[in-house]
Amino acid sequence: MLAAVVGVWVLWRTRRGRDLDAAHRVDRLLLRGLWTVPLLPAAGATFGWLFTETARQPWLVFGLFRTADGVSPGLTPSELAASLAGFALVYGALALVWVRLVLRIGRADLAPAPAADPVDDADDRTPVPSY
Amino acid sequence: MDLPTLWFALVVTCWVLFFVLEGFDFGVGMLGPVLGRGDREQRDHERGAAVSTVGPVWDGNEVWLVAAIGVTFAAFPDWYAALLSGLYLPMVLVLLALAARGVALEFRGKGGTERWRRVCDAALAASSLAVAALWGATLGILTVGLALGSGGEVAGSGPARTLAPLGSGPALVGAALGVLAALVQGAAFLGLRTTGPLRARARVAALAVLPVAGVVVLVARLPVPVLGGLLVLAVLVAARREVLAFVVASGLVGAGVVAVFTAHLPVVLRSTLDATASLTVAGAAASPDALRVITVAGVVVLPGVVAYQAFSYWVFRRRVASERVTA
Numbered sequence: 001m002l003a004a005v006v007g008v009w010v011l012w013r014t015r016r017g018r019d020l021d022a023a024h025r026v027d028r029l030l031l032r033g034l035w036t037v038p039l040l041p042a043a044g045a046t047f048g049w050l051f052t053e054t055a056r057q058p059w060l061v062f063g064l065f066r067t068a069d070g071v072s073p074g075l076t077p078s079e080l081a082a083s084l085a086g087f088a089l090v091y092g093a094l095a096l097v098w099v100r101l102v103l104r105i106g107r108a109d110l111a112p113a114p115a116a117d118p119v120d121d122a123d124d125r126t127p128v129p130s131y
Numbered sequence: 132m133d134l135p136t137l138w139f140a141l142v143v144t145c146w147v148l149f150f151v152l153e154g155f156d157f158g159v160g161m162l163g164p165v166l167g168r169g170d171r172e173q174r175d176h177e178r179g180a181a182v183s184t185v186g187p188v189w190d191g192n193e194v195w196l197v198a199a200i201g202v203t204f205a206a207f208p209d210w211y212a213a214l215l216s217g218l219y220l221p222m223v224l225v226l227l228a229l230a231a232r233g234v235a236l237e238f239r240g241k242g243g244t245e246r247w248r249r250v251c252d253a254a255l256a257a258s259s260l261a262v263a264a265l266w267g268a269t270l271g272i273l274t275v276g277l278a279l280g281s282g283g284e285v286a287g288s289g290p291a292r293t294l295a296p297l298g299s300g301p302a303l304v305g306a307a308l309g310v311l312a313a314l315v316q317g318a319a320f321l322g323l324r325t326t327g328p329l330r331a332r333a334r335v336a337a338l339a340v341l342p343v344a345g346v347v348v349l350v351a352r353l354p355v356p357v358l359g360g361l362l363v364l365a366v367l368v369a370a371r372r373e374v375l376a377f378v379v380a381s382g383l384v385g386a387g388v389v390a391v392f393t394a395h396l397p398v399v400l401r402s403t404l405d406a407t408a409s410l411t412v413a414g415a416a417a418s419p420d421a422l423r424v425i426t427v428a429g430v431v432v433l434p435g436v437v438a439y440q441a442f443s444y445w446v447f448r449r450r451v452a453s454e455r456v457t458a
Contacts, residue, residue: 072216074284074292082290083223090227094234101241 003037006030038106134426135416138206139399141429143392145199147385150266151316152192154384155377156185158317160232160259161310164252166321166332175245177329178252180453182239184324187447189236191440193229198436205425209283210399210415217277217285218269219293225265232258260310267309270391271301276401279408304351311344312384319368319377329453337368337376357383 013020013027020027056062060070132140163181167174204211215222231254239251277296280286285293296302318337322330341361348357360383367376395401399415402408416422 072212072219072284073282074216074286075219076288076292078289079219079293082220086223086227090230094230097234097238101238104243105241 003040006034006037010034038102134419134422135206135412137426138202138416138422139412142199142202142206143389145195145202146392147388149192149195149199150312150388151381151385152195153189154263154313155316155320155381156189156192157259157263158313158315159185159320160236160255160317161263161314162317162321162333162336164249164256166329166336168328168332171245175248177453178248179240180325180329180451181321182236182252182255183451184321186236187443188440190233191443193233194436194440202425202429206417206422207399207410207412207415208417210410213277213279213283213285213400213410213415217279217293218272218296220290221265221269221293221297225262228258228261228265232262259313263309263313264306265297265309267312268297268302268306270309270388271303271305272296272299273391273400274305274394275299275301276395276403276409278404279400279402279410280404281408283408283410304347307347308344308351308387311340311347312380312387314340315344315364316377316380316384319373319380322368323373323377324450325453326450327453330450334368334371338365341365341368357387360386 009026010020010030013024020031022028022031058067059065060067159181163178167177167179167181169177200211200215203214235251235254235258239248239255242248242251278285278287287295297306315337318333318340321333322337325333341364345358345361348361360379364376364379364383367379392399395409397411397413398409399412400410402410417425
């Protein structure tokens with residue numbers, strides 16, 4: 001929501017080649033704080049999960065089934081510790097990779113608009129993915 | 132057909148689709164880094180071409196794993212609990228490898244350097260190998276069952292409780308066959324979906340893996356018709372009948388999965404300790420009311436899933452060139 005409002009505002013202020021104006025009060029605030037906007041959806045998704053899961057406690061299914069009753073009876077503490085360590089390790093490593101890639105993409109210059117393809121017969125328009 | 136039988140058939144269908152579809156993308160994941168050759172630039176390009184053949188479809192294929200486990204959870208909660216809890220640590224390993232695999236596939240093209248792509252390819256190959264082996268081992272374990280007590284739980288302490296089944300003979304045979312089947316399917320798929328040197332090397336790879344699979348089938352004393360199937364497959368690959376070869380390879384995998392799941396019917400999960408603790412189709416099924424509800428949901432949702440997946444294969448039906456285009 002907040003990102004959408006910011007987006008509409010910036011579009012309005014930059015209409016017809018205009019630029020954000022450092023003398024304008026709202027623009028100045030945006031120029032300083034705009035870098036946080038990409039972080040908002042990530043934070044929203046994370047806190048959404050956290051709040052959903054913690055707010056339902058001590059229930060697994062609200063009013064019907066307690067979390068304590070849902071634990072697999074055969075599960076041992078060492079298995080739990082091992083899986084928790086595994087998830088922390090792998091997801092921690094993946095998070096580092098993600099941050100590095102996001103920073104790399106964020107620092108890169110904008111790519112120039114691709115030139116129009118001169119050959120445009122129907123056969124060439126079958127999409128081909130690139131990985 | 133009563134509802135539990137119908138849902139058992141659906142569970143097996145989901146597993147067949149998972150092993151057949153994701154099998155070839157595990158194979159491509161393992162083969163791509165090996166089959167992409169030439170100087171640095173050419174190798175990089177060929178590996179990218181190999182990954183591109185599965186790029187648009189691999190996560191759709193993986194949906195069938197979610198579907199298989201989700202359907203088991205909804206229709207056979209006792210089976211779901213006994214199997215996943217009894218194989219807790221192997222399943223954790225599957226999840227970790229799948230997480231690394233998905234990231235390797237999706238981030239491969241986002242690092243911008245050839246070195247980064249090499250790292251991703253190595254992670255993709257290793258995780259594909261791990262998941263194919265772990266699911267193959269799980270199928271092997273299903274042929275003998277788990278040490279289920281009367282409560283449907285595997286008793287024991289420490290990590291050995293759920294890791295020990297992985298070391299059993301059937302699990303090792305299953306793991307070997309899981310990897311070999313993925314390699315054969317992956318090679319057949321690359322032959323079907325690429326052009327140039329990659330296509331030719333995929334054929335050689337299939338012909339190299341098939342005899343190894345034959346030896347494992349002989350050593351494990353699997354039914355003789357399986358050997359016949361492998362022989363037919365080898366002839367088709369050698370004769371460059373790429374479509375037929377992929378169909379036969381997939382058919383063999385599907386038949387194997389069906390055989391494992393139906394071998395002990397009506398028992399779906401055997402107890403190695405106590406025959407009365409084995410789970411049956413009727414015994415593990417959810418209540419009739421629950422089955423009626425999910426039947427309605429399934430009738431609405433499943434045709435849509437199948438349709439859009441078929442559509443995505445149709446959209447990406449053209450071959451990926453492994454030759455480089457110099458403009």
